[in-house]
Amino acid sequence: NAGVMQNPRHLVRRRGQEARLRCSPMKGHSHVYWYRQLPEEGLKFMVYLQKENIIDESGMPKERFSAEFPKEGPSILRIQQVVRGDSAAYFCASSPRQANEQFFGPGTRLTVL
Amino acid sequence: DQQVKQNSPSLSVQEGRISILNCDYTNSMFDYFLWYKKYPAEGPTFLISISSIKDKNEDGRFTVFLNKSAKHLSLHIVPSQPGDSAVYFCAASAFTLMGADGLTFGKGTHLIIQP
Numbered sequence: 001n002a003g004v005m006q007n008p009r010h011l012v013r014r015r016g017q018e019a020r021l022r023c024s025p026m027k028g029h030s031h032v033y034w035y036r037q038l039p040e041e042g043l044k045f046m047v048y049l050q051k052e053n054i055i056d057e058s059g060m061p062k063e064r065f066s067a068e069f070p071k072e073g074p075s076i077l078r079i080q081q082v083v084r085g086d087s088a089a090y091f092c093a094s095s096p097r098q099a100n101e102q103f104f105g106p107g108t109r110l111t112v113l
Numbered sequence: 114d115q116q117v118k119q120n121s122p123s124l125s126v127q128e129g130r131i132s133i134l135n136c137d138y139t140n141s142m143f144d145y146f147l148w149y150k151k152y153p154a155e156g157p158t159f160l161i162s163i164s165s166i167k168d169k170n171e172d173g174r175f176t177v178f179l180n181k182s183a184k185h186l187s188l189h190i191v192p193s194q195p196g197d198s199a200v201y202f203c204a205a206s207a208f209t210l211m212g213a214d215g216l217t218f219g220k221g222t223h224l225i226i227q228p
Contacts, residue, residue, distance in 0.1 A: 004156070033215055042117075042202060043157070045215030056215060091156050093216075100145040100206055102216060104156035 002027065004094050004105035005074075012111045019079040019086070021108045025094030032075045033093045033102055034067060043091060049075060082112045116140045117205050119219035127227050132190040134222050136203030139184065143205040147216065148177060148188045151200045160201075161188070190224075198226045 005024040013019050025032050030050055035043040048056040049069035060067065064082075069075040079086055089109050093102035118137045126132045134148075144165040149157035163170040163177045163186070170177050176189045190197055200223050204216040 006156075035216075035218075040220075042119075042218035042220040043204075043216075045217065048215050059215060093156075100208065101147065101159055101162060103159060104149075106156045107154075109154075 004029075004092055004103055006092050006105035006108050008108060009106060010109050010111070012113060013082045014113050015083060016081050019082050019110055019112075021077040021079075021090050021092075021110070023075040023077070023092030023094075023105060025075070025092075026103055029094035029096050029103075031095045031097065032069050033095075034075075034077050035091045035093065037089045037091065037107075039088075046077075079110075082110075084112050086110060087112045114139075115219075116143075117203055117217050117219040119201075119203055119222050121222050122220070123223040123225065125225045125227060126193050128195060129192045132188075132193045132197065132224055132226070134188040134190075134201050134203075134224065136186050136188075136219055137184055138186075138205050140205070140207070140217070141184070142207040143217070144208055145206045146177070146179060146186050147204045147206070148175075149202045149204060149218075150197075151202060151221070157202060193224075193226045195226050195228065198224060200224070 032049045034046040037043045045059040047060050047067045064080045066078045089107045091107045093104045095102045147162040148160045151157045161175045179186045200221040202221045203219040206214045
């Protein structure tokens with residue numbers, strides 16, 4: 001019974017490049033959440049998706065960031081034209097339908113040079 | 114504007130004693146509260162949760178207390194063990210018709226269990 005999978009675990013990008021972060025939820029989970037953690041901070045909610053639908057993207061920066069959760073395949077968080085301030089740990093979580101507990105993946109640590 | 118506050122960045126407790134981690138919230142729409150434990154370079158691990166209709170939930174060594182009138186919750190760990198050394202995050206959510214909302218996290222408390 002695999003947990004939430006995220007890849008890559010570490011990602012290094014130069015300013016202006018694109019970053020793609022992938023998340024496979026736990027089996028049977030149809031709700032996916034993305035969070036960002038800056039150094040010395042708590043996790044900040046970014047976006048909540050169900051299959052093929054964005055439910056709540058109130059925590060997403062308005063520009064350069066997008067997320068999807070297609071019918072088949074993992075959820076993708078995409079950051080275009082990365083800047084140094086995007087350097088952070090990005091965590092994905094999943095939950096079963098109508099449940100409050102969210103189960104987190106190991107995170108992707110993005111470093112922008 | 115922090116809606117979930119953990120005012121102690123760190124806490125040091127002797128092994129075998131009780132660890133008490135505190136959390137305050139400001140948003141009265143929150144109706145579900147969770148505690149997560151996090152080791153460096155890993156994702157948060159769910160520990161225990163409590164619904165706003167309860168004032169206590171217990172699971173083994175872990176007990177969470179909720180005081181709705183004070184908008185305060187606490188996590189008790191007894192007895193504390195060396196493996197409990199980690200950062201503990203308090204989180205809150207407001208359940209909506211579309212399902213559970215995104216969680217709002219505090220900044221965490223680094224618990225250090227001393228031998």
